[in-house]
Amino acid sequence: MKNLRYFFEFLIILFLFIIFRIVGYKNASNFGELIGKIIGPKFKSKKIISENIKIFNPNIKDKEMEIIIKKMWGNYGRILAEYPHIPNFRKKRLDNYLKIEGLENLEKIKESKKPAVFISGHFNNFELMAMTIEREGVELSAVYRPLNNKFLNFVMEYLRKNYICKNQVKKGLKGVRNALSYFKEGKSLAIMIDQRVTEGVDVSLFGKNAYTTTIPAQFVKKFGCIIQPVYIQRVNGTQFKLLFDEHLIFNKEQDIKNITEKLNQWLEQKITQNPDQWIWTHNRWKS
Numbered sequence: 001m002k003n004l005r006y007f008f009e010f011l012i013i014l015f016l017f018i019i020f021r022i023v024g025y026k027n028a029s030n031f032g033e034l035i036g037k038i039i040g041p042k043f044k045s046k047k048i049i050s051e052n053i054k055i056f057n058p059n060i061k062d063k064e065m066e067i068i069i070k071k072m073w074g075n076y077g078r079i080l081a082e083y084p085h086i087p088n089f090r091k092k093r094l095d096n097y098l099k100i101e102g103l104e105n106l107e108k109i110k111e112s113k114k115p116a117v118f119i120s121g122h123f124n125n126f127e128l129m130a131m132t133i134e135r136e137g138v139e140l141s142a143v144y145r146p147l148n149n150k151f152l153n154f155v156m157e158y159l160r161k162n163y164i165c166k167n168q169v170k171k172g173l174k175g176v177r178n179a180l181s182y183f184k185e186g187k188s189l190a191i192m193i194d195q196r197v198t199e200g201v202d203v204s205l206f207g208k209n210a211y212t213t214t215i216p217a218q219f220v221k222k223f224g225c226i227i228q229p230v231y232i233q234r235v236n237g238t239q240f241k242l243l244f245d246e247h248l249i250f251n252k253e254q255d256i257k258n259i260t261e262k263l264n265q266w267l268e269q270k271i272t273q274n275p276d277q278w279i280w281t282h283n284r285w286k287s
Helices: 002-023 025-042 046-056 062-090 103-112 127-135 150-164 173-184 215-223 256-273
Strands: 098-101 117-120 140-144 167-170 188-192 201-205 208-212 227-235 239-244
Touching: 002 025, 002 062, 002 150, 025 062, 046 062, 062 127, 062 150, 098 127, 103 227, 103 239, 117 127, 117 215, 127 140, 127 150, 127 188, 127 227, 127 239, 140 150, 140 173, 150 167, 167 173, 173 188, 173 215, 188 215, 201 256, 208 256, 215 256, 227 256
Parallel strands: 098 239, 117 188, 117 227, 140 167, 140 188
Antiparallel strands: 201 208, 227 239
16 A cells, blocks of 8 residues: 555656656746645644754744744745756756855865765755765765655656766665775765764754764764865745855864764754754654
């Protein structure tokens, strides 16, 4: 029964992808926003979302929270609608919609000829971050979580491997070993630090502890590499500012937990900057 449901979901998404491709990038993104606001709330628990936002801001007013949630669902829909157009971002056909800032920080990594760890979170169209890093000439492996729907996951993996980052690393112990092998070959690592992990450390995020991946910190301890934070901001609906932030530099003697806390502090700053542009649906603070 589950496979049958997954197959019908796959057919619906495939049909939408065809429509999104036909109507063009801007129309697709705007249409996706509408779909996200209408359909999104039916698929995720509003309770989890509300509880997460209250951790971020315990004094938030109901009206302000509703605005954040509505815009978040609109962003979800836009991301879905933008997937068929990622090949055009890769081929630089949509560069008028993507402005890159802090490119000098990326150039320093390229000039050093040493791999780095790129960190970020699920902001806006997060797929464009790894796509841009690889497109700009950095060899990269990217950690991802496979979708539960195996039919949709096949499509997503095709898009990711061909137009986002060819070296895709599945989340998990085996994936860590693969990422380590790529890193030793001189390929940088891209990883989202905002998802809950069972094998992480319990460190503060907005004043409440949350299990957080230690992979960036472990790579710092082992290789002495730099951390390159990346943030993507949606502007006027269909445009983006992609920021390669200042390098975060640690030494091998620093504690893994301390490094991980510093990374969470960077994440807090970016979420606070645009709270409606982060995905609040993850059960991030689950014990």
